[in-house]
Amino acid sequence: MATITHPFQIVRATPEERRQGELAPAHLAAVLSSIGEHGAAIVLDAVDIDACDALREAMLAELEEAARLPAALEVPGHVQHTPPPSAAHLHADLFANPIATSVCRALLGRGIHLALYTGNTMLGHTTTSQPVHWDEPQLWPSLPHAAPAHSLTINIPLVDVTEDNGALELWPGTHLDVRSGARVGDGLLVPEEWLEARRREVPPVRVPVPKGALLLRDGRVWHCGTTNTTPEPRPMLAMVYSAWWFRALPIDFHTDAQPVLEAAGVRVTARYRDEFDHLAWPPDWDIVAKPVD
Numbered sequence: 647m648a649t650i651t652h653p654f655q656i657v658r659a660t661p662e663e664r665r666q667g668e669l670a671p672a673h674l675a676a677v678l679s680s681i682g683e684h685g686a687a688i689v690l691d692a693v694d695i696d697a698c699d700a701l702r703e704a705m706l707a708e709l710e711e712a713a714r715l716p717a718a719l720e721v722p723g724h725v726q727h728t729p730p731p732s733a734a735h736l737h738a739d740l741f742a743n744p745i746a747t748s749v750c751r752a753l754l755g756r757g758i759h760l761a762l763y764t765g766n767t768m769l770g771h772t773t774t775s776q777p778v779h780w781d782e783p784q785l786w787p788s789l790p791h792a793a794p795a796h797s798l799t800i801n802i803p804l805v806d807v808t809e810d811n812g813a814l815e816l817w818p819g820t821h822l823d824v825r826s827g828a829r830v831g832d833g834l835l836v837p838e839e840w841l842e843a844r845r846r847e848v849p850p851v852r853v854p855v856p857k858g859a860l861l862l863r864d865g866r867v868w869h870c871g872t873t874n875t876t877p878e879p880r881p882m883l884a885m886v887y888s889a890w891w892f893r894a895l896p897i898d899f900h901t902d903a904q905p906v907l908e909a910a911g912v913r914v915t916a917r918y919r920d921e922f923d924h925l926a927w928p929p930d931w932d933i934v935a936k937p938v939d
Contacts, residue, residue, distance in 0.1 A: 668745060727925070729763075736906045750800075785827065798864065799862075804883060901918045
């Protein structure tokens with residue numbers, strides 16, 4: 647198979663960077679430059695492998711149940727799959743990875759908060775790709791140029807992600823396209839005529855990411871889940887960190903998760919509940935029974 651090329655910067659975290667919980671200046675500059683220009687970057691060896699394996703097993707144990715629910719973007723095989731949000735399955739090196747959050751602070755400002763904690767598992771033998779979409783539109787549609795990033799999506803693969811088993815397709819540079827701001831009420835899908843024109847200028851690329859790495863991408867980048875020609879499911883964690891001033895929607899966690907989140911020092915609008923269906927999607931973001939921390 648031919649080597650896949652893409653413009654996104656790839657850096658490998660050193661043992662010292664892992665100990666410090668942040669990238670050295672040269673690595674950080676390369677990552678920020680790549681996100682700013684192309685919309686994404688990859689940091690290898692940034693995540694604890696044991697944590698990846700433990701969460702993978704927890705998610706796969708729930709896969710049959712999760713797969714009964716409506717598919718992500720209504721495409722068969724693409725399972726919206728929030729990990730079990732209880733203390734036993736919350737790993738700080740995943741939801742509050744020090745290198746990931748340090749990049750977020752450098753890009754978004756120091757007052758970041760965890761705005762989304764979920765995942766996606768692509769079933770084996772999935773043959774249909776998702777429609778191309780963005781996670782976040784431009785906030786100010788009247789600006790002639792794109793504003794700085796207001797959120798960063800962090801994907802952590804729980805297995806080695808290859809072109810065969812479901813690498814994400816990203817459209818480099820599309821986070822700078824200001825037109826999405828005028829389509830806030832029209833959903834997340836990129837119009838087909840935009841895709842045809844963009845493909846002629848800068849074609850999309852599939853981005854393999856090994857287990858233990860971080861895929862950091864501006865939430866405005868056009869992207870989609872692809873296909874999985876293998877028999878094995880491909881689970882991937884997805885989180886969004888946002889700037890302090892951007893909306894803080896509540897995230898449901900089991901009651902026993904509170905000390906885990908507090909110990910990790912992550913800012914999150916957490917709603918602690920004894921019982922709820924964490925696999926239901928979308929969650930009831932706008933229904934908050936009482937003030938949250």
